[in-house]
Amino acid sequence: MSDKEPLFSKKNLQLLSDPLNSSNPITVQVLGICSALAVTAQLKPSVVMSLSVVAVLAFANVIISLLRNTIPNRIRIIVQLVVIAALVILVDQVLKAFVYDVSKQLSVFVGLIITNCIIMGRLEAFALGNKPWPSFLDGIGNAAGYGAILIIVGFVRELFGSGSIWGYKVIPASWYIENGGFYANNGMMILPPMALITVGIIIWVQRSRNRKLIED
Amino acid sequence: MKALRNFFEKTKPHVQKGAKYHWLHSTHDSFFTLAFVQKNTSKSGTHIHDYIDLKRTMGIVVLALVPALLMGMFNVGYQHFGALGQLETTGFFDIFLFGLLKVLPVIIVSYVVGLGIEFIFAQIRGHEVNEGFLVSGMLIPLVMPINTPLWMIGVATAFAVIIGKEVFGGTGMNIWNPALVARAFLFFAYPAQMSGDSVWISASGIGQMADGFTGATPMAEAALGNTDLNAWNAFIGLIPGSIGETSTLAILIGAAILILTGIGNWKIMLSTVLGGVFMGVLLNIFAVNAYMAMPFWEHLIIGGFAFGAVFMATDPVSAAQTEKGKWIYGFLIGVLAILIRVVNPAYPEGMMLAILLMNTFAPLIDHYIIQGNIKRRLKRVQQSA
Numbered sequence: 115m116s117d118k119e120p121l122f123s124k125k126n127l128q129l130l131s132d133p134l135n136s137s138n139p140i141t142v143q144v145l146g147i148c149s150a151l152a153v154t155a156q157l158k159p160s161v162v163m164s165l166s167v168v169a170v171l172a173f174a175n176v177i178i179s180l181l182r183n184t185i186p187n188r189i190r191i192i193v194q195l196v197v198i199a200a201l202v203i204l205v206d207q208v209l210k211a212f213v214y215d216v217s218k219q220l221s222v223f224v225g226l227i228i229t230n231c232i233i234m235g236r237l238e239a240f241a242l243g244n245k246p247w248p249s250f251l252d253g254i255g256n257a258a259g260y261g262a263i264l265i266i267v268g269f270v271r272e273l274f275g276s277g278s279i280w281g282y283k284v285i286p287a288s289w290y291i292e293n294g295g296f297y298a299n300n301g302m303m304i305l306p307p308m309a310l311i312t313v314g315i316i317i318w319v320q321r322s323r324n325r326k327l328i329e330d
Numbered sequence: 331m332k333a334l335r336n337f338f339e340k341t342k343p344h345v346q347k348g349a350k351y352h353w354l355h356s357t358h359d360s361f362f363t364l365a366f367v368q369k370n371t372s373k374s375g376t377h378i379h380d381y382i383d384l385k386r387t388m389g390i391v392v393l394a395l396v397p398a399l400l401m402g403m404f405n406v407g408y409q410h411f412g413a414l415g416q417l418e419t420t421g422f423f424d425i426f427l428f429g430l431l432k433v434l435p436v437i438i439v440s441y442v443v444g445l446g447i448e449f450i451f452a453q454i455r456g457h458e459v460n461e462g463f464l465v466s467g468m469l470i471p472l473v474m475p476i477n478t479p480l481w482m483i484g485v486a487t488a489f490a491v492i493i494g495k496e497v498f499g500g501t502g503m504n505i506w507n508p509a510l511v512a513r514a515f516l517f518f519a520y521p522a523q524m525s526g527d528s529v530w531i532s533a534s535g536i537g538q539m540a541d542g543f544t545g546a547t548p549m550a551e552a553a554l555g556n557t558d559l560n561a562w563n564a565f566i567g568l569i570p571g572s573i574g575e576t577s578t579l580a581i582l583i584g585a586a587i588l589i590l591t592g593i594g595n596w597k598i599m600l601s602t603v604l605g606g607v608f609m610g611v612l613l614n615i616f617a618v619n620a621y622m623a624m625p626f627w628e629h630l631i632i633g634g635f636a637f638g639a640v641f642m643a644t645d646p647v648s649a650a651q652t653e654k655g656k657w658i659y660g661f662l663i664g665v666l667a668i669l670i671r672v673v674n675p676a677y678p679e680g681m682m683l684a685i686l687l688m689n690t691f692a693p694l695i696d697h698y699i700i701q702g703n704i705k706r707r708l709k710r711v712q713q714s715a
Contacts, residue, residue, distance in 0.1 A: 291523075296479055302519035311493060318497065 121247065129251040133259035135324065140263040141317045142327060145231040150264055151309040153223050157280050160268025162209065162216045164261025166224060168254060170201045171233050175253035177201075178241040185242075194237045195228065202227045232260055267312045275303030338362045357449060359458050384501075387593055388464040394587040394594070395468050395641065397580035401566075402573040403429035406476050409570055410532045432532050433573055436471040439480050443487040444470070451496050462501030462508075462647075463491065469509035469641060472574025473634065473682075474516070475529040482520055486512040506689045507645045510682055517682070525678065530570035547571050548632040549671065549678045555620040557628075564631045575637040578630070585640040594644045597653070598660040602639035605664020606630055613672055621672050629668050638667070638681035648689040652699040659695055663688045 119125070139145045146167075153163045177197050178185075185193050206224045209217035217224065227233065236256050241249040272278055277285035277299050289295040302308045321327045338358070344351045345358045406429035411420045444463045452459040470487055494511035495504045517524045527546040547570045548559055563569055567577020575581075588594025610626025617623035629635060643649060643663050650659035663684045670680025677683060 291479075296481065298482075298520050298523060300519045301521060302515065305518065314497070315493075 126248055126251050129248055130255040130258075133252075133255040134262060135259075135320075136327065138259045138263065138320070139232045139235075139256050140260055140313065141320050143232075143235070145235055146260055147310075147313070149223050149226060149230060150260075150267065150313060151306045153220055154264055154268040154271055154309050155275065155304050156219075156272045157265070157268040159216055159219045160264040161261075162213060163220060163223065164257070164264050166205045166209065167227060167230065167232070167260055168257035169205055170198065170227055171236060171257040172250055172253035173201055174198050174233060175236060175241040175249040176246050178237050179244060179246040179249035182242050190242065191234075194234065198233055198237075199228050232256060263313065263316060266316060267309055270312055271303045271309060274300045275308075357453070357459065385461045385464070388461050390591050390593050391465045391588065391641075392468050394584035395465075395472065395574070397583040398472060398574040398577060398637065398641075399433070399468070401577035401580040402472060402575075403433050405429065405567050405569075405571075405576050406432050406532055406573065408568055409530070413531050428532075432476055433471065435480055436474060436476075436478075436483055436573070437468070439483045440470040440487050441467040443484045444491050447488060447491045447496070451500065455500075457500070460501035462495070466490070466508040466512075469507075469574075470512050472637070472641075473509055473513045473572050475524060475572055476532045477529040478516065478523055482516055482523060486516045486519075489515045502647055504647055505693075506686055507642050507648045510642055510686055510689075513682055514686060530572075547678070552621050552624055552632075553675060553678055557620050557624045559624075559628055559632065561628060561631065564628070569632070571632075572634060572637075575634040578636045581636045581640050588640065588644070594640065595646070595649070595656060597656045598644045598649055599639050601657045601660030602643050602664040602667075603630060605661035605666075606635060606639075606668050607664070608661070609665045609668035613668065629671070633671070633679050634681040635667060638685055639664070642681075642685050643688075648692065650692040650695050650699075652696050655692070655695040655699045658699075659688050659692055662691075 133139060137143065140147065140150055149163065154160045174194070174197050178194060181193070181197075202225065205227070206217070209220070209224060236253060240252045244252070269279065272280075273284065277283060277290075277297075285297060287293055289297040291298050300308075338361075341358060404426050407420075407425035407427070408417070408429075410428055410432075411417050411425055417425075441463075444467045448463050449459055451457075467487075470483065470490070474483060490508040490512035494506055494508045495501065498504050513524075523529060527550060530547055548564060551557070552559075560569075564576075565578045567580060569576050585594065585599060589596045589599070606629055607626055610629045613622045614624075614626055639660075643660060650656050663681075666684035666687060667680040670677050670683055674680070
């Protein structure tokens with residue numbers, strides 16, 4: 115084919131980069147909020163959760179895209195769910211095998227990736243109508259957009275809520291009030307409401323930088 | 331005064347559109363209108379200009395807060411020397427001076443942080459600086475325990491101004507009372523510094539407390555079943571508590587100022603008290619423990635009930651706007667405050683949560699009052715037609 119486009123054409127690169135900014139799943143499409151609030155109390159689970167979603171979404175997109183011409187339209191949702199569920203179980207088992215403590219922390223939220231709106235949304239909106247390679251990039255891009263927000267929120271919440279990053283204490287122990295200092299961890303950062311407020315602030319900053327996103 | 335006016339006149343050309351310091355124009359404006367009454371007149375149509383603008387309204391509220399503030403300062407010293415067991419040997423003036431020096435930094439932090447953020451936002455948005463913070467900046471110190479670290483006051487003030495107010499569009503657009511947002515933020519973020527028995531009394535210089543002295547508030551005592559209350563002290567304000575909330579007498583003076591000038595809404599104050607009395611009597615009737623059996627009127631003089639009813643619930647922005655709605659809004663604040671206080675052991679003070687909750691529901695109350703009014707009038711039209 116003469117009109118075969120290169121693997122990383124401009125259009126394909128946009129599939130990767132758009133979800134990071136102007137069509138971010140969390141801050142613009144407002145999908146997947148539930149898990150973004152629940153697992154981001156610390157950085158480590160946020161990162162693991164992001165990687166899990168990257169794996170699930172990328173491969174689900176590819177598989178559905180490969181099957182797209184054979185799936186009967188009327189039962190497509192069920193087929194999508196089977197594919198996602200199979201991948202989520204795989205991810206869950208891998209997490210249990212290699213990072214058991216984080217998998218304990220994430221508990222039910224790994225299983226709930228199945229119901230994450232971002233995944234169903236991308237399968238419906240993109241994979242069903244596109245070839246495997248663009249679908250793969252789209253999956254990576256959207257999951258990365260989701261993950262980026264999770265990691266920012268997780269970073270902020272762990273730093274101010276627990277005084278640590280990735281489990282390592284970064285605020286000197288002598289600063290704390292118990293040890294005669296002046297500092298105390300912000301207990302509200304541990305609670306989900308503060309995650310919502312943090313996401314809200316990210317949305318605010320993003321929209322004041324990128325004014326096209328402001329709705330009337 | 332003349333020199334000040336000359337200064338404003340002289341600097342004015344430099345901040346006008348196109349001039350070098352135009353970016354400072356909202357700062358210039360705000361200081362000018364703070365010092366002088368504006369003489370602007372309308373260019374078209376007939377308008378009546380009242381000298382009572384937002385700045386003067388806010389000024390009167392701050393004035394109404396002064397009795398509670400002074401009494402709070404005195405009480406800070408009184409509790410401190412009481413804890414030391416040195417009340418008899420310390421003069422009135424020394425007691426007050428101690429409180430003054432303790433409270434002043436809190437007020438300064440609150441105003442510097444809050445006004446700083448307000449000015450920054452006004453400059454960025456090109457608005458005039460709003461005066462709403464003049465009252466919030468005074469309310470925030472008054473609802474804090476005296477031992478709260480200053481940086482926490484700063485963080486809470488920043489949170490209240492940015493998240494409580496600016497994200498909604500600034501003064502007049504906020505859903506919740508900013509001062510209560512600041513307090514709620516600290517209450518959930520730093521519970522150890524905001525509740526318990528050791529935060530209400532200024533600790534600096536206390537080696538050992540006098541025998542039998544406890545720093546618990548009357549509410550914390552009552553929650554433990556110890557409902558002996560020196561009602562006169564509670565009314566005058568010589569009990570442990572947040573800086574401005576202890577003296578019911580001083581708050582009543584403030585309430586009188588607000589009601590006489592027509593700035594505070596008496597309906598909200600009255601209905602809040604009625605709600606509190608209603609719930610208190612109800613609990614008295616069905617009392618199964620000592621706290622529930624505590625005479626209903628004592629609820630009105632301990633904790634932040636009076637302060638909340640007079641200065642917080644009546645905040646014209648976050649309260650209900652319809653006349654009927656104000657009764658419902660106030661009444662439910664009173665009911666919820668006493669209910670949370672007595673029934674929920676996790677929250678010794680219910681006033682903050684009750685007001686924030688009803689702030690949230692105020693638009694809903696207004697909506698149904700207005701809808702009801704429209705329906706009633708539609709019916710009348712249909713009947714007469």
